Amino acid sequence: MATRRARLAASLIDGAALVLPSLFLGVLRCLAVPDEAAMKAPAVYIPALLALLVQASLIRGTGASLGKGLLGIRVVRRDGLPAEVWRIALLRNALPIALCSYCGWFGLVDALFIVGADRRCLHDWVAGTRVVKTP
Numbered sequence: 001m002a003t004r005r006a007r008l009a010a011s012l013i014d015g016a017a018l019v020l021p022s023l024f025l026g027v028l029r030c031l032a033v034p035d036e037a038a039m040k041a042p043a044v045y046i047p048a049l050l051a052l053l054v055q056a057s058l059i060r061g062t063g064a065s066l067g068k069g070l071l072g073i074r075v076v077r078r079d080g081l082p083a084e085v086w087r088i089a090l091l092r093n094a095l096p097i098a099l100c101s102y103c104g105w106f107g108l109v110d111a112l113f114i115v116g117a118d119r120r121c122l123h124d125w126v127a128g129t130r131v132v133k134t135p
Contacts (some may be wrong), residue, residue: 001133009067010071013066018052021048029043029044056089059089076130077129078129095123119131
């Protein structure tokens with residue numbers, strides 16, 4: 001099983017890869033056009049969309065996002081077989097984000113599940129996945 005520290009670091013890397021390019025573009029736009037709200041321009045979100053496409057491609061090929069790949073871990077099904085992209089995208093990522101938008105406490109509860117002996121977050125239980133070290 002992957003360590004909790006590796007999973008946290010991978011999550012931080014993935015978050016930074018998603019947010020920082022758009023934030024940087026927003027700052028540049030704000031400097032160039034100071035009177036407009038920088039983050040309201042649709043072009044600011046293009047880097048985030050590209051990052052999501054890259055992440056989906058990586059997950060499809062290796063079972064690991066950018067952060068997980070850099071840290072030598074990947075997502076597999078509970079039985080050890082490769083996890084399908086839909087399982088990772090919908091059950092592990094989209095569903096928890098949607099639930100967090102309705103109930104802010106869900107994110108904390110989801111993360112606290114990792115302290116168990118299995119080191120599986122609630123989204124892992126829902127998706128039937130686990131995070132393991134890459135062989």
